[in-house]
Amino acid sequence: MTGTVSPAVAQVTAIEASLFVFVVLTALATAFARDVLAAVIVFGAYSLGMAALYTFYRAPDVAMTEAAISAGVTTVLLLLTLAKTTRIDHEAVFESVNYPAAGAAGLLFAGLAITMVDVPAVGSPDAPVWSNPDVTQWYLAETYAETGVENTVMAVLAAFRGFDTFGEAVVVFAAGIAALIVLRREVFA
Amino acid sequence: MSDAPDVDAGGRGDESGGRDDAGGKRDADDGGRDDDRSGSADPPRRSGRLDSETRQGTPYTESQVIMSTVKVVSPFAFTYGLFVTFHGGGSPGGGFQGGAIMAAVVFMIAFAFGIEATRQWLANTVVVALAVGGTLAFAAIGLLPVALGGAFLQYDLLPLPILDPVKYGMEAVEIIGIAAIVSGVLMGLFFVLARGFNGEDSGPSIGERDPFSDGESPEDGDGVATDGGER
Amino acid sequence: MSVVDATLGAGYTVGDFLLIVAAGFVVLAIGMLYRAVKGPTMQDRVLAVNVLGTNTVVILAILGAALSEPTFLDIALVYALLNFLMAIAISKFTVERGGVL
Numbered sequence A: 001m002t003g004t005v006s007p008a009v010a011q012v013t014a015i016e017a018s019l020f021v022f023v024v025l026t027a028l029a030t031a032f033a034r035d036v037l038a039a040v041i042v043f044g045a046y047s048l049g050m051a052a053l054y055t056f057y058r059a060p061d062v063a064m065t066e067a068a069i070s071a072g073v074t075t076v077l078l079l080l081t082l083a084k085t086t087r088i089d090h091e092a093v094f095e096s097v098n099y100p101a102a103g104a105a106g107l108l109f110a111g112l113a114i115t116m117v118d119v120p121a122v123g124s125p126d127a128p129v130w131s132n133p134d135v136t137q138w139y140l141a142e143t144y145a146e147t148g149v150e151n152t153v154m155a156v157l158a159a160f161r162g163f164d165t166f167g168e169a170v171v172v173f174a175a176g177i178a179a180l181i182v183l184r185r186e187v188f189a
Numbered sequence B: 001m002s003d004a005p006d007v008d009a010g011g012r013g014d015e016s017g018g019r020d021d022a023g024g025k026r027d028a029d030d031g032g033r034d035d036d037r038s039g040s041a042d043p044p045r046r047s048g049r050l051d052s053e054t055r056q057g058t059p060y061t062e063s064q065v066i067m068s069t070v071k072v073v074s075p076f077a078f079t080y081g082l083f084v085t086f087h088g089g090g091s092p093g094g095g096f097q098g099g100a101i102m103a104a105v106v107f108m109i110a111f112a113f114g115i116e117a118t119r120q121w122l123a124n125t126v127v128v129a130l131a132v133g134g135t136l137a138f139a140a141i142g143l144l145p146v147a148l149g150g151a152f153l154q155y156d157l158l159p160l161p162i163l164d165p166v167k168y169g170m171e172a173v174e175i176i177g178i179a180a181i182v183s184g185v186l187m188g189l190f191f192v193l194a195r196g197f198n199g200e201d202s203g204p205s206i207g208e209r210d211p212f213s214d215g216e217s218p219e220d221g222d223g224v225a226t227d228g229g230e231r
Numbered sequence C: 001m002s003v004v005d006a007t008l009g010a011g012y013t014v015g016d017f018l019l020i021v022a023a024g025f026v027v028l029a030i031g032m033l034y035r036a037v038k039g040p041t042m043q044d045r046v047l048a049v050n051v052l053g054t055n056t057v058v059i060l061a062i063l064g065a066a067l068s069e070p071t072f073l074d075i076a077l078v079y080a081l082l083n084f085l086m087a088i089a090i091s092k093f094t095v096e097r098g099g100v101l
Helices: A006-032 A036-056 A060-083 A099-116 A133-147 A152-160 A162-182 B004-012 B015-032 B050-056 B064-086 B095-113 B115-121 B124-147 B165-195 B217-230 C014-038 C042-066 C072-098
Strands: C007-009
Touching: A006 A036, A006 C014, A036 A060, A036 C014, A036 C042, A036 C072, A060 B095, A060 B165, A060 C072, A133 A152, A133 B165, A152 A162, A152 B165, A162 B124, A162 B165, B064 B095, B064 B165, B064 C072, B095 B115, B095 B165, B095 C072, B115 B165, B124 B165, C007 C014, C014 C042, C042 C072
Parallel strands: none
Antiparallel strands: none
């Protein structure tokens, strides 16, 4: 955040605000859509907004993961699952609200929203990330010298916490095996 | 969906009669669609049940628009997936994202040219080899430094002759480890979901050899039959 | 000092202007969301999600220009290539609701 003049801040909040509105609207529509296919489609739109938001917050790796996984994979897998189920025809666009469930969700949201007060602003110099700048600056400054790659995210993933990444990779592999077991197959075909 | 009642009627009759009936009907249907499906080649696998016919093995209709567009788009998308995988060190991306993009290209091809045709082209061996090989490669790269007296994934101990072992060890983990696992597992999930749940005619399932599903397939068949009867 | 930092007037730079344009595209996306949610037929929804995807590609490209981050274009490319997959998947699915894939 180099633009510290007030007009720049104003516009930053403009695009942030519009993206937030978009994301919240798509999330609500996904939750309340009566037709499952419509919910899947709107969920795709939600991922579009989330990717734009991640991108705006300078997290291009997360945004690319969101793009590749949700646009390319999740929608297709959900559609394939829907193709195996039967459809219930309804005229209504939205599901009728289940008030106890909505109340529980609202309480959870309120509990999480209380903590939002203490979250530092984006790019704030008071953020805990900067309270020990030796650590963060060390990763940003020394990654290339230590590992020979420029992308700090990839360096952290593959080198600095490589064992965690190995665990994640095995989890993905185990997910494939779990799908085979649940569907009672021996082969992916 | 238009031929669903006919198939259902065939399925509720005598078991063998229903099978023949459905097989003949499918062959008649396939006449118009040329030989896109290999289904007409193996009639004994057909059961005549509604769900297995119209749900589990979804027939394929070709669309000229989608096929031509996918022919144009998929090479670029696959190349871009390779770029994201191989260039993860210098730009956003990496093995996970690139593997997902490459798997998405396979989904694209499957939607355009038929899931069955893609399944035959991309055999189960390839998918499993990608997933298992990726995991084993990652584990091997991680454990090799341990064998040489270092720590897990201590890249600078990797015996690479000319190249920088840290950089190319990381690239190897991303490319032949994570990208292979992710693309293999996602393709496998796609194929196994497209096949559906334990249909009798839906390819090799665990079937008789497995102790869990011994004697469960009749129940499955009954469940499907009542489901079809409700329609 | 790139083009993005050039002053347009009243303290606003080209980058600020591009951010406003991006916000406008997001507002357009919110409008398109109505068609994606309400859309009486599935064809409306397919078209809406396709428009939303293309819109996102434009937003990401503008963000990349406004914030001087050319790597954002990589994400825009991913969407440009995979949005097509989403469109064909949903449109083929709408025919007999997955009866034909």
